[in-house]
Amino acid sequence: xxxxxxxxxGLSKEQMDSVMKINGEDIENAKGAAAGDSxxxxxxxxxxxKAGTDxxxxxxxxxxxxxxxxxxxxxxxxxxxxxxxxxxxxxxTDSLKLDKDGTVKGLTEQIDKLxxxxxxxxxxxxxxxxxxxxxxxxxISDDIRPGENVxxxxxxxxxxxxxMESNPETQF
Numbered sequence: 001x002x003x004x005x006x007x008x009x010g011l012s013k014e015q016m017d018s019v020m021k022i023n024g025e026d027i028e029n030a031k032g033a034a035a036g037d038s039x040x041x042x043x044x045x046x047x048x049x050k051a052g053t054d055x056x057x058x059x060x061x062x063x064x065x066x067x068x069x070x071x072x073x074x075x076x077x078x079x080x081x082x083x084x085x086x087x088x089x090x091x092x093t094d095s096l097k098l099d100k101d102g103t104v105k106g107l108t109e110q111i112d113k114l115x116x117x118x119x120x121x122x123x124x125x126x127x128x129x130x131x132x133x134x135x136x137x138x139x140i141s142d143d144i145r146p147g148e149n150v151x152x153x154x155x156x157x158x159x160x161x162x163x164m165e166s167n168p169e170t171q172f
Contacts, residue, residue, distance in 0.1 A: 080125040
């Protein structure tokens with residue numbers, strides 16, 4: 001409000017002074033409240049910023065743990081672990097760290113140690129020893145096909161008899 005507006009309303013000088021005084025007090029109170037609000041708001045903003053950075057750090061840690069867990073599962077699958085859950089329990093996951101390139105430091109060493117240790121080697125599939133059979137082996141043919149030139153001189157009597165039985169139209 002201005003004095004001109006109050007004059008236009010027909011107020012006397014004393015009335016205008018008292019209205020202006022009340023208006024001034026209201027403005028000063030509003031300024032004080034705004035100053036108090038701004039410090040409270042600044043403190044609240046700082047508090048929320050700290051909570052945001054804490055939450056971001058927690059999420060980064062959670063993502064790193066998920067990546068480590070996935071890398072462990074994948075490495076144990078490639079190592080042919082029979083029971084991934086059981087082998088995972090034997091790993092020291094607290095010492096594993098995720099590198100910037102996505103690899104997990106110390107994982108292969110721990111898995112190799114478990115594979116080579118005789119107490120835990122049974123948790124992994126081993127390569128079966130090649131079986132060698134002696135004597136008669138059912139289902140194994142000599143790969144002689146009809147119509148091919150057969151060297152009868154190199155065949156035993158049993159081989160010749162089996163060949164003639166399976167290929168009766170063959171003539172020597």
